[in-house]
Amino acid sequence: MFMARIDSASRFFLVLLGWSLAASAQARCANGMNTSIPESTPTTAFTVRTDGTVLAKATGLMWARCPVGQIVSANACSGTPKAMTWAEAILVAHASTLAGYTDWRLPNPKEALSIFEDRCDAPSLNADLFPIDYRFGLWTSTPAANLTGAHYAAWVVGSDGRVILAPDYQEASVLLVRDAR
Numbered sequence: 001m002f003m004a005r006i007d008s009a010s011r012f013f014l015v016l017l018g019w020s021l022a023a024s025a026q027a028r029c030a031n032g033m034n035t036s037i038p039e040s041t042p043t044t045a046f047t048v049r050t051d052g053t054v055l056a057k058a059t060g061l062m063w064a065r066c067p068v069g070q071i072v073s074a075n076a077c078s079g080t081p082k083a084m085t086w087a088e089a090i091l092v093a094h095a096s097t098l099a100g101y102t103d104w105r106l107p108n109p110k111e112a113l114s115i116f117e118d119r120c121d122a123p124s125l126n127a128d129l130f131p132i133d134y135r136f137g138l139w140t141s142t143p144a145a146n147l148t149g150a151h152y153a154a155w156v157v158g159s160d161g162r163v164i165l166a167p168d169y170q171e172a173s174v175l176l177v178r179d180a181r
Helices: 008-018 086-095 109-113
Strands: 004-005 046-048 052-056 061-064 072-073 075-079 137-144 153-158 160-165 177-179
Touching: 086 137, 109 137, 109 153, 137 160
Parallel strands: none
Antiparallel strands: 004 160, 046 052, 052 061, 061 177, 072 075, 137 153, 153 160
16 A cells, blocks of 8 residues: 655645644644744634634635544544545535535545644644544545556555555545535
8 A cells, every 4th residue: 555644844845835824823733743843823813603613714615523324522523533434425425415505526645634733732723723633544535556457545644644555445534515606
């Protein structure tokens, strides 16, 4: 299995392309935090909505706060995340009506990495925005080359910010995204 790690400098550059990094409310991590690394997803760069979504102000992307199968309850993701194959993930995303919207989709790897907090240990997310406190793999919309001759593959973003090539029959979670502009 091919694994690529996007280093902090590259991720910081990607964040600069689409995000304002103005000083703001500090991100909260579910696990450890390295305060010597610049904050990449300040809470004030997002609007937390009461319908289980969060809006990234700079990119105009609306995200589900919890993976498919879970809901936000008392600022935590409750329920059981649904693990599914890549084909199932695409269908589930397109069929979702979360918060009354019907244009949900899977994120591409760059979009998925844009919500990761560089300061946080896995899960590398700002817990005030995405209250996920366990390790996960999230399907992206991006297919990859034929992996084993008969099976195709897609990119998965792990809870530690690693981008992993996964066979399409593997199961991973889904974090929905939509263009809100």
